[in-house]
Amino acid sequence: MTDEGGSVLLLYLETHTPLASSLLALIAPAVAAVAPPSVTALLSPEAQPDRIVAGLREGLGVKEVKLDPRLEGALLKASEDPAPGAVARAARAVGLSPARLRVLAQAQMQAPLSQWLLWRKLQRAGHEMASGAGLVEAAIAGGFADQAHLNRVTKRMFGVTPLQASSVVRSADNRFVQ
Missing domain, CATH: 1.10.10.60 (Homeodomain-like)
Known part of the structure; x- marks a missing residue:
């Protein structure tokens, strides 16, 4: 986030992505910090968000990692279902137990499914x-x-x-x- 008397850019990245992990590693062990110049040079409030993310990936040398297809399917199903019990229904839809889905999500996304x-x-x-x-x-x-x-x-x-x-x-x- 920068503010030079004009626009403010807030960019929220999914915690489970390699890009988020790379950015967090730059400021570790802090949970929040001023972005290093190598990152701020890649940010522009006027740019389209997808171009900013692509520039960050390229600038930091981050490759995208594919999730397990069962996890992707369960995430899609659960994201469309705001009602209680969504995790159990999503797990059943992809042939996993809710407990196994939670373990798989934690392992691949480095964040709890909840x-x-x-x-x-x-x-x-x-x-x-x-x-x-x-x-x-x-x-x-x-x-x-x-x-x-x-x-x-x-x-x-x-x-x-x-x-x-x-x-x-x-x-x-x-x-x-x-």
Whole structure:
């Protein structure tokens, strides 16, 4: 994130990707730090997000790793299912037990499956807010128990409330890109 009196670029990377691992290794053992010049040189608030990610991959020499096809299938199924029990249904759909799916996800994504599913809920809610939905509608679309649940999770994950986030993503000068 940089701010030079103009645009601010927030780029959230999936924790399970090799790119995220490479970027975290640059600041280890800290969990947050100012990006080194080699990284900031690759960032531009005016660039398209996919070009920024491609530039970071190339600049850091990161190769993408394919996930186990069963895990990919389960992630797709679970991401489309915000209801409780999504992990068990996704596991059954790909022929795994829920416990085995969780182990496979942890091994290949270096993050718990529950965190990945929480991120998907936040994405769904964010898209709803960016489309003009109210916070109650966004919470329902995301699969949260209620607006208060969305509020707590958003505050914990991003440091801002959904109301603060919604005013930013609805601004004409800002983009919400997946």
